[in-house]
Amino acid sequence: MTSISPDLRTVRVTRYVTPLREGGSLPAIAEADDGFLYVLKFRGAGQGRKALIAEIIGGELARTVGLKMPELVFAELDAAFGRSEPDEEIQDLLKASVGLNLGLHYLSGAITFDPAVTMVDAQLASRIVWLDALLLNVDRTARNTNMLIWHKELWLIDHGAALYFHHAWQNWQEYVAKPFVQIKDHVLLPQAAHLAEVDAEMRTLLTAEVISAIVAAIPDDWLNQEQEEADASAMREVYAQFLNRRISNSEIFVHEAQTARHGLI
Incomplete structure (x- = not known):
């Protein structure tokens, strides 16, 4: 069998749209430089990188066996991104998440x-x-x-x-x-x-x-x-x-x- 290599794209986050206040990790809907919206999972939140690792492994295994999964992308967050965020909790999260994060393609209307x-x-x-x-x-x-x-x-x-x-x-x-x-x-x-x-x-x-x-x-x-x-x-x-x-x-x-x-x- 030919090996399957998940080809995850890398996008740059351009706009923080709104937090999804579910659980303690504060994921958010964000827009990237490809014009699409993503549910952004932050490296600086909750279980941090371990949660992102589990997301990639779980999501790509699901896709491999034919289950429906939103596209996963690497999402680059710039150091200057959170400076204008008025919410201190979110600003701290963004500062702790500079670098490579994970995004799931936002399924509008789901x-x-x-x-x-x-x-x-x-x-x-x-x-x-x-x-x-x-x-x-x-x-x-x-x-x-x-x-x-x-x-x-x-x-x-x-x-x-x-x-x-x-x-x-x-x-x-x-x-x-x-x-x-x-x-x-x-x-x-x-x-x-x-x-x-x-x-x-x-x-x-x-x-x-x-x-x-x-x-x-x-x-x-x-x-x-x-x-x-x-x-x-x-x-x-x-x-x-x-x-x-x-x-x-x-x-x-x-x-x-x-x-x-x-x-x-």
Whole structure:
């Protein structure tokens, strides 16, 4: 199989439009020099670079397996950008985020996915549940679905809370074979009736070459400060090993998801 290399464009932020006051990370809608609007995720906010790394890995894995994801771009923020911002909290955030940030193409007119309104077919639900179990994504619940309906299609957003193993690097190997019990709270779990079938498909699609190409897209300066004793290439290797080993042991998290689903239906 030909390796897939995510070709993320780089844009320069030209206008801060409005904050999205959801959670503690204060993402914002911003305009870039290509004329498009983006939901901007800041390196200086909340979990900082780690959230941006999770966004790239989660988003590009989703795209690789055919799920709908807004385009991801690197967003360059100039040092002078926040000087005229009157809100001190936002000004501090902008100052702390000078350099390369991450943007998701803004889906104008999209509405938040509501499981009471929109039924997702079993195949699609199973693919999303499988991917979130792989990524340890705790943030796709009924309370916060992190999915949008745009042009009558389901789009995934916000993988920043995934891959939480990277908040405790010393024990990352312990998470490889963990079943991810939080999958019981996944908003699409009741519809995920084809997990075994999807498991075989996903393992075929997500090859070591694909994983390597995706982690290669992570900028060096998002990685270099994560561990004093490790450089960017070493950190990329940890992400690649974690994902490859977890995919090799996918029967563990698939079984956990199936068991949790049977308890719901």
